[in-house]
Amino acid sequence: xxxxxxxxxxxxxxxxxxxxxxxxxSSENMMEEAFLSSSLSTNLRExxxxxxxxxxxxxxxxxYSTPHPNFKRLxxxxxxxxxxxxxxxxxxxxESF
Numbered sequence: 039x040x041x042x043x044x045x046x047x048x049x050x051x052x053x054x055x056x057x058x059x060x061x062x063x064s065s066e067n068m069m070e071e072a073f074l075s076s077s078l079s080t081n082l083r084e085x086x087x088x089x090x091x092x093x094x095x096x097x098x099x100x101x102y103s104t105p106h107p108n109f110k111r112l113x114x115x116x117x118x119x120x121x122x123x124x125x126x127x128x129x130x131x132x133e134s135f
Contacts, residue, residue, distance in 0.1 A: 056093075057093055057118070057124065058124060058125075060090035060091065060093050060095065061095060061116040061118075061124035061125045062116075062125055063090065064088040064090060064095050064097050064116050064125075065097065065114045065115075065116045065125045065127050066127075067088070068086075068088065068097045068099055068114050069099075069112060069114050069127055069129055072099055072101070072112050072114075072131065073112075073129075073131060078101045078110060078112075078131070079101065080101060080102065080103045080110060081101065081102065081103070082099070082100070082101040083098070083099070083100050083101075084098070084099040084100075085097070085098045085099075088116065093118070094118065094119040095116055095117070095118060095119075095124070096116070096117045096118075096119075097114060097115070097116050098114065098115045098116075098117070099112065099113070099114050100112075100113045100114075100115075101113075104130065107134075108132055108133055108134050109130050109131065109132055109133070110130070110131050110133065111128065111129075111130055112128065112129045112130070112131055113126070113127070113128050114126070114127045
């Protein structure tokens, strides 16, 4: 019985780690797309499906203005099917230099 409990704990930990890694990859992909985009409008909010393997994931990109006119604030959130936030990344993109 103890070995079964141990196996269950290890399996759940591996699944959670795999989910976190897929969420990180999805977040990085969306952030990279935003950086490669030639024009991002301020106050943009984009939501798209970014599922990986068997995991249903949702990516949300938000673009905000900053006090500096040449920078925009990018925020990417990845949530699971229950709406739990798995990853939240923030970056700044310089434009018009």
